[in-house]
Amino acid sequence: MNIHGATGRALLPRLAAAALLTVTACLIPAASAHAEDVRLELPRPTGQYLVGRDTLHLVDKERKDPWVPEAGARQLMVSMYYPAQSGTGASSPYLTIEEATSLLRRKVPGATISPETVAATRTHAHTGARPKKGRFPLVVLSPGLGLPRASLTFLGEDLASRGYVVALVDHAYESSGTTFPDGRTLTCAPVCDQPKPPEGGLATITRSRTKDISFVVDELTDRRPVWKNARMINSKRIGMAGHSLGGDAAAATMAADKRVRAGANLDGTFHPTVPADSLGDRAFLLLGSQADHIPGKDHTWDGSWPNMGGWKRWLTVARTDHTSFTDLSILQKEAGLSGPDALSPQRSLEITRAYVGAFFDLHLKGRKQPLLTAPSPANPEVAFHTP
Numbered sequence: 001m002n003i004h005g006a007t008g009r010a011l012l013p014r015l016a017a018a019a020l021l022t023v024t025a026c027l028i029p030a031a032s033a034h035a036e037d038v039r040l041e042l043p044r045p046t047g048q049y050l051v052g053r054d055t056l057h058l059v060d061k062e063r064k065d066p067w068v069p070e071a072g073a074r075q076l077m078v079s080m081y082y083p084a085q086s087g088t089g090a091s092s093p094y095l096t097i098e099e100a101t102s103l104l105r106r107k108v109p110g111a112t113i114s115p116e117t118v119a120a121t122r123t124h125a126h127t128g129a130r131p132k133k134g135r136f137p138l139v140v141l142s143p144g145l146g147l148p149r150a151s152l153t154f155l156g157e158d159l160a161s162r163g164y165v166v167a168l169v170d171h172a173y174e175s176s177g178t179t180f181p182d183g184r185t186l187t188c189a190p191v192c193d194q195p196k197p198p199e200g201g202l203a204t205i206t207r208s209r210t211k212d213i214s215f216v217v218d219e220l221t222d223r224r225p226v227w228k229n230a231r232m233i234n235s236k237r238i239g240m241a242g243h244s245l246g247g248d249a250a251a252a253t254m255a256a257d258k259r260v261r262a263g264a265n266l267d268g269t270f271h272p273t274v275p276a277d278s279l280g281d282r283a284f285l286l287l288g289s290q291a292d293h294i295p296g297k298d299h300t301w302d303g304s305w306p307n308m309g310g311w312k313r314w315l316t317v318a319r320t321d322h323t324s325f326t327d328l329s330i331l332q333k334e335a336g337l338s339g340p341d342a343l344s345p346q347r348s349l350e351i352t353r354a355y356v357g358a359f360f361d362l363h364l365k366g367r368k369q370p371l372l373t374a375p376s377p378a379n380p381e382v383a384f385h386t387p
Helices: 006-016 097-107 115-119 149-161 202-221 245-256 299-307 329-334 345-365
Strands: 050-064 073-084 125-127 136-142 165-171 233-243 260-266 283-289 312-317 382-385
Touching (some): 050 149, 050 202, 073 125, 073 149, 073 202, 136 149, 136 202, 136 245, 149 165, 149 233, 202 233, 202 245, 233 345, 245 283, 260 345, 283 299, 283 345, 329 345
Parallel strands (some): 050 125, 136 165, 260 283, 283 312
Antiparallel strands (some): 050 073, 073 165, 312 382
16 A cells, blocks of 8 residues: 555545554553553564664755755765674664654644653664674665654664664655754655645655665765765665655666665555566565555556566565554554554564565575565465466
8 A cells, every 4th residue: 555645645644643653562552541651662673683873964965955945955864773782882762852743743633642752762773882893785774755764663673683784764855854963853844745746746756765865875885985884884785675655766776776786665656667677687575465465456566567577576464554564553553543353563563574684685695585485384464476
C-alpha cells in the first residue's frame, strides 16, 4: 500500500495516529494509560556488534532546495549508524523536542502523550561511540514521504549491529520535522500540505531523492569525506533500502548511480514503473504487504518485475499493512488501529529485519542465505512470488 496515492490520502487520518514511535511490549494498554506511565523503547538490535551513532549536517552548495528555492542550498540531516566498541558513547536521542512536537501536531492531534516522552524514546545506539576496526558495507536508508528518518531507526540500528555502516537520511521539507544545528525545525508543509503533488507528480520527489542520495554517497566516500569515521566504509559495497516513497527512490537511485549494488523496496509503489534494464544485473528485493502487493494488486510492481534483470525476489507478508515495515507499527497496535487478525508488530519487524539483513548479507558480503532461496517453515507469513 502506498500512503501517498489517491487511496493512500483517504487512509492518512487512520495511519497518522500510528506515526509516533515503538512501544515496549509491556506497555500499559493505550486506553487506560496515563501519559506519565508511557515508556517508549525501540526494538533491540539482533546482531553481534554494539551500535554507534553520529549526526551529520550536509549542504549541497551546487543545488538549490527543490521545494523552497529561496532557502538556498539543499541541506540534509543524516544519522550515521556503525559497529561500535563497548563501553563508549552516550545513549542517542530519538528526536528533538521540536521534531516530536511537530510529529504529534501533524500526525496525532489531541494525543495525550507529551513531546518530551516521545523525544526521550530509548534507542540502542550510542552517540560518539568509538568505532570497531575494519571496513564495512554502506547501506543508505530513505523513509516514506511525510515520515521522519526516525521511522526506520529499528532497521538502521539492526543493520549496524550486523556489520554495516548505515546512512539514514532526512530529506528536508519531506519529513514531519527535521531539526538543523541552528535550531530550525523544518516541516513537510511545502510538499505534504499541497492540494496536489508537485508538478510531475510523486516522480518529481523521487528524482529529487536520487540527487540527495548520490550527494550523501559522494560526501561519505570522496577523498576528503565529511564523516570522521568514513574510513570504516567499503565504498565498493553500497546498498540502499527505503520504505514507501523511499523504496521507490532506492530503484531510481540505482538507475542513476551505478555505485549502488543492491536495493530494497519496503511496501512502496513505484513512480513510474522501473524502466527496462535500468538496474542492469544488480539485485533488488521487493518486500511488502500481502494485502496490497501480491501479483495483480499493484500494477507498478507487476510492470517493474520483468524489467529487473538481475537477482530478484518478490516477497509479501501476511496480515501486515503499510506501517508494519517501520518502527511505527507497535504504536499502531497500542492505539487500537490494527485489525484483530493483524500480525503483531514484534513479528513484522522481526521478519523485516531478517529478510532485509539476509538480502544485504548475500549481495554486499557474499554470504549464502538459505532464507532467500524458498519459503521457510519458520516464516509461514512470508510468501515468495514468481509471476
